[in-house]
Amino acid sequence: MLEEQKYYGFTNDEIFGSIMQNKRFCKAIIQAALPDVNVVSVESIDAQKELGTKSDKSSKSVRLDIAVKDQAGSFYDVEVQVNNNHDIGPRMRYYQSSMDRDTLDRGEPYTSLLRTYLIFLCAFDPFGRGKLRYSFHLYDDEDKDVKLENNAENIIINSKGSGSSDTDLLNLQKLMNDDKIEVTGVFKEIQTQIQEYNDDPKRRNLMRTAELRMKEETAVARKEGREEEQRNTVKVFKALKPDATVAEGLAWIKANTDVSLSDEEIKAILSENN
Structure with a gap:
């Protein structure tokens, strides 16, 4: 069938x-x-x-x-x-x-x-x-x-x-x-x-492609949104604990949050000049 x-x-x-x-x-x-x-x-x-x-x-x-x-x-x-x-x-x-x-x-x-x-x-x-x-x-x-x-x-x-x-x-x-x-x-x-x-088979192929493109764009937007939220989490820690070292900040964030950024990305944010 x-x-x-x-x-x-x-x-x-x-x-x-x-x-x-x-x-x-x-x-x-x-x-x-x-x-x-x-x-x-x-x-x-x-x-x-x-x-x-x-x-x-x-x-x-x-x-x-x-x-x-x-x-x-x-x-x-x-x-x-x-x-x-x-x-x-x-x-x-x-x-x-x-x-x-x-x-x-x-x-x-x-x-x-x-x-x-x-x-x-x-x-x-x-x-x-x-x-x-x-x-x-x-x-x-x-x-x-x-x-x-x-x-x-x-x-x-x-x-x-x-x-x-x-x-x-x-x-x-x-x-x-x-x-x-x-x-x-x-x-x-x-x-x-x-x-x-x-x-129309040709039209259907175009429509299928458009649908896949939209799904991909939505997935990318969601991923970018999650990453931005995670970067903001690191920035909030930095603002609340300005005297903490980069190593201390990295350890606290990895132990107490669900941030999935790489260690190097977290260190870079913690090292940024205000």
């Missing part, structure tokens, strides 16, 4: 990029995430667009999943987040700042900044509130009627949430969860296109 082939859904990196290259599909997905915004006809779409400070090679760059501009000059970034790394706030802050730097040239006034929409399509609820859609703006802490008009909006779509009656948003949720869409329309067309991709 043949083993049933795995279904690669909307959140697969290769499928998501392919679907979002279609201007009509792309506009429908963005519009579903922004029901109160009139998304003007899509003008340009960049997949895996890399942003970063060109003059400073040491700065962390950002690769946007899908960067879109419409004919009104608004800038949209649509990101798929499959794994919850518990960093959604700082991550969105950095993506937003990178978008802003990319749209404003030296000497231009701040009023030239494009209106931006940062949309995260999440396979998890980062806040545990059960909402399908979270929308963020800047307000005065004491008077919510005072809004800081910075022309930026951050949106999170939680595929596990509920509480909306908007048909397009619910269809987007079904798309994210690989649930069958029954009603004829653009989202049904998208799902049909995804099935066609799954039925």
Whole structure:
């Protein structure tokens, strides 16, 4: 008996990029995430667009999943987040700042900044509130009627949430969860296109490669995160015991923590000048 082939859904990196290259599909997905915004006809779409400070090679760059501009000059970034790394706030802050730097040239006034929409399509609820859609703006802490008009909006779509009656948003949720869409329309067309991709052997190979790449990147990120935590543990010991020798510090850390850094790495951190 043949083993049933795995279904690669909307959140697969290769499928998501392919679907979002279609201007009509792309506009429908963005519009579903922004029901109160009139998304003007899509003008340009960049997949895996890399942003970063060109003059400073040491700065962390950002690769946007899908960067879109419409004919009104608004800038949209649509990101798929499959794994919850518990960093959604700082991550969105950095993506937003990178978008802003990319749209404003030296000497231009701040009023030239494009209106931006940062949309995260999440396979998890980062806040545990059960909402399908979270929308963020800047307000005065004491008077919510005072809004800081910075022309930026951050949106999170939680595929596990509920509480909306908007048909397009619910269809987007079904798309994210690989649930069958029954009603004829653009989202049904998208799902049909995804099935066609799954039925194409060459496409399946690309999707499998994209999935493996994502798993590898996630594993590397987790490893780097653990190593950074361990380095911080050594730095904390150094700060609390500034008079301890390197040998004493090494012995204490190995005996009392689960730090798995090599002896040479621990010694190097303990020997660093403050």
